[in-house]
Amino acid sequence: MPVHDHHEHHGHDLTQAAQATLEKSGEQWTAMRERVFEALAGFDKPASAYDIAEAVSKAEGRRVAANSVYRILDLFVGSNLARRVESANAYVANAHPDCLHDCIFLVCDSCGQTTHLDDDTITKNVRSAAKTAGFSPVRPVIEVRGKCADCD
Template identity: 60%
Template sequence: MAGHTHKEHKGEALVEAARLTLTDHGEQWTGMRQSVFEELAAHDRPVSAYDIADNLSASRGKRVAPNSVYRILDLFVRTNLANRIESANAYLVNTHPGCRHDCIFLICDDCGKASHLDDERVTGALRAAGKDAGFTDVRPVVELRGLCDDCAA
């Protein structure tokens, strides 16, 4: 499988990498943005904006509007801090912020766990096909659904 190497982050190192990536894009790292990022990073499955808003509302003791969370998540997707899982209408943290490439997402239909793999042969071919069809700034979104090893066993 063709791919490239990137550094995966977790815990505080992931939060710091996200902060640096966001500020490098000229955006502010606010308390609410940090809270949304930390909540998103706490999940190994795609999570919805509504789930994030509910969890933050409970932990903060005051209502957090899902629309505010959606705006932050959209910013995170634009700046490569998160990925939108289209088929689940949910989001997954990018564990290697600042490293832009096309991922192929693998989503378990049973438990909902999501992972990704990098295969530039596949995404490169999709990008080339889009350009051949007259599109510019082509961004492949590839999702494969099935059963993870644990659920298939």
């Protein structure tokens, strides 16, 4: 299966890659954006804006509104720092924010674990089918619901 070749970042390296990508797009990397990104990256499953707001609130020792987190997450998605798992209304940090491509998510209905796959052949075919149907795809969202190997 053809896969997209890229370098995945982890930990502090991921935060630095996210900062560099955001600043390259002309946006500022603020302390709050860093806290939101680090909270998002700290989850092992897709996290909602409320989950992230709660994590940042605990770390900050003050209440952080989910609306503020939503605005930052929208910026992150638009800047390729995060991906939105549509069916769960949740987000995951993009482990390779310096690389733009379409994603496929495998979402476990039992435990919520979400696996991110890159397969440019599939997403290219989806884009091509959309164009053939007279549709201009902006951001294909491919999610496969089922059970992961641990829950099966």
